[in-house]
Amino acid sequence: MARGIVIGVVATFVGLALCAYIGLEAGVMPANADAKPSKLERWMARTSLRATLAREAPRVPNPVAATDANLIAGIRLYAANCAVCHGAADGTPSRVARGLYQKPPQLAKDGVEDDPEGVTYWKVDHGIRLTGMPAFGGTLDDRQLWQLALFLKHMDSLSPAPQRVWKAIKS
The missing domain is CATH 1.20.5 (Single alpha-helices involved in coiled-coils or other helix-helix interfaces)
Structure with a gap:
C-alpha cells in the first residue's frame, strides 16, 4: 500500500x-512585454527578491558621506543611467518607461527613501531578474553605486544646491 x-x-x-x-x-x-503577469508570477518574483535581499544586501552604513557634492554626483549618475526608466523629479514616465513591462517605479513619486541604502545599493549593483532592471555593477564602481543609493535615500529632502540639479533633469 x-x-x-x-x-x-x-x-x-x-x-x-x-x-x-x-x-x-x-x-x-x-x-x-505588454501582457499582465499572473498572480503566481508576481508572487514568485517578489518572494525570490525578498529572500535574496535579506540574504545578500549589505547591512553596513553607506561609506559615502551625505555631502552636497556626493548627492549631486548621485543625481548625475541617476540622470545618466536611471531617469529614462524611473523618471525625473516631476514623476512623469518617459516614452521608454511607458512601453516597459514591468512598469518601472517612478522614483520621485513611488519613492525608495524608506529602503535601507544597502538594499538600494544591491538592486543597482545586481539588477532585478525578470523586471528589466539592469545590473550596473559592471559599469559603475563601488563609490558610484553608493552615491546613487545616497541620492535615492535623500531625494525627498535635498538641500538647495542638489535640489536645483535634481529639478533640472528631464525624464
Whole structure:
C-alpha cells in the first residue's frame, strides 16, 4: 500500500511537470512585454527578491558621506543611467518607461527613501531578474553605486544646491 502511494505521488509530480513543460512549449504563458503577469508570477518574483535581499544586501552604513557634492554626483549618475526608466523629479514616465513591462517605479513619486541604502545599493549593483532592471555593477564602481543609493535615500529632502540639479533633469 505505501508503495502505491509513493508511486501515485511521484506520478502526480511527473504529470504536473510534464503539463507545465507542454504549456510553456505551446506558448500558453505569455512572453510579450505588454501582457499582465499572473498572480503566481508576481508572487514568485517578489518572494525570490525578498529572500535574496535579506540574504545578500549589505547591512553596513553607506561609506559615502551625505555631502552636497556626493548627492549631486548621485543625481548625475541617476540622470545618466536611471531617469529614462524611473523618471525625473516631476514623476512623469518617459516614452521608454511607458512601453516597459514591468512598469518601472517612478522614483520621485513611488519613492525608495524608506529602503535601507544597502538594499538600494544591491538592486543597482545586481539588477532585478525578470523586471528589466539592469545590473550596473559592471559599469559603475563601488563609490558610484553608493552615491546613487545616497541620492535615492535623500531625494525627498535635498538641500538647495542638489535640489536645483535634481529639478533640472528631464525624464
